[in-house]
Amino acid sequence: MSLTKSILARLRRLRRDESGSGTVEMVFMVPLLCWCLLSTISYFHAYRSEHVATKAATTLADMVSRETEYITPSYLNGMRGMLRFLTMSDTVPSYRLTVIMWNEDKNKYVVRWSRERGDKPTLRTSDLPDISNQLPLLKDQERAIIVETWTDYVPQYEYNLGLNEFEFESFIVTRPRFSTQLCFAPTAETDPVDAKC
Template identity: 35%
Template structure:
């Protein structure tokens, strides 16, 4: 019998060790955890962030509807101080200082030649919103409802910036809403642009005056009663 080759036995042992190593599953759970856990944590934070963003968007939208409804009920002449009070209310409802609000009144007109068009009656903006002009009406024309000749509608545009708590690649998000409401108790809500920026008080129909700080309190009180 021929003697065994001196290198044949070590090769068999090496092959056996490789097979044992391939079948050995000890420690695989730790390796899988290390590989999967970061992904699970990221998915969990992303779901939480998405849920919070959805809630913030809902709050912003409902705050706009609240303001639009309150504005549509006005029978007294309003001014810039009043709209500033609405902006304070929107800021309060969203618990956010970085907001912008613009209130406008738009009228539908049919001229003698039968041409139909929208005409801006008044507009006032706060934050980074400037007052609308007739040349800007095309930016909101798509949300304006069907109206008859001479009818007016109130348009409230709001914007707030929401920042996520966790860095999941979402970044800051601007929530913008546009709500149109027809005046409820009169054909129009009149606006006095002569007091814009003068710091004067809002004058009620009974002759009483109210500052913008007191106006916010009165708005909240009327909404909760």
Template identity: 35%
Template sequence: MLKSRKRKAARTGFWRREDASLTVEAVFIFPLVLWAFVATITFVNVFQTRALAQKGNYAVADLLSRETNAINQSYLNGIGEVYEYLTKSDTSAWIRVTPVRCQRRCNNMETRLLKRDWSRATDGIPRLTNAEVDANYRDIIPEIPKGERVIMVETQMNYAPPFSSAFTILSTRTLQDISMTRPRFAPQLCWVGRRCGNT
């Protein structure tokens, strides 16, 4: 009888003890806290990189809009290096510059005919043709009065998160930006060896 009371007291005492509860809670909570920390760092990093990519694109477009002399491939490669520096990206980043004008029906956004003056890029990226500009970029190019031009600047860079996608839902991705700007101090941006305004 005495032994059964002792056993019963030991069992109830075991369930009432709280001296190891902190360790058990830590085992359950620590992975969650670690994941939250890693996810926060990753999400902040991706938004910071996204903002840098956009600002880099705008800086390049602004630089080109102020140019009064004809540019060449060396100039464009130099701007590509500036973009990589501003965005802290690796060598996978590229830039494509395409001055665009409206050829006909400029008042109608749906039926207007868009043409490019020229198109050049860094890192062997293909140039845009007139057909590609008119078909693929019609919806993002703003209204252009006849006789005026916009400089379309496309930039692209690869982003790799600081932690593996096993910890977060983010994996390696491509960040692409397109901006339009009007030439500020010259009627158009020219390419060396091409007559300005020539298709």
């Protein structure tokens, strides 16, 4: 038997031999299964965090829509603490509370007042055309409340599963429920003439 025939015969035997294939398959599949499991957990955690951030923003919007007293700086600080509690965030989330009004004569939305807690600027009337597609149709002089929140998200695992740190943004528009407007005052004892409504 020649050397070539001997090598070919051994290769044929090797091709038919299935001993040890389970070990080889396990070596290939276990890391893949672990990666799939951890990816599923990470993406579930990210979607859950986004859902919680949106629910927290909705809770804040509902809270201020029912308010009949002045919104004060201490009230705004309390809202930020509540936002952090509701989002269970390690970092302190930012938010912005804005009251807008539709001015029929000028045919545009007007910011009545805007306050923020965090690193975002207050909203101005000149910013409203950029978000006008997110604003409801209002009657002349009717007011609406905008609550925007920004919550940082940090992935649960340090190695890269396709998720990086990013920021969840929520944008909620509601209207005052028990009064016609929501007013801001530097203190609870402010004279009604000095309040911004």
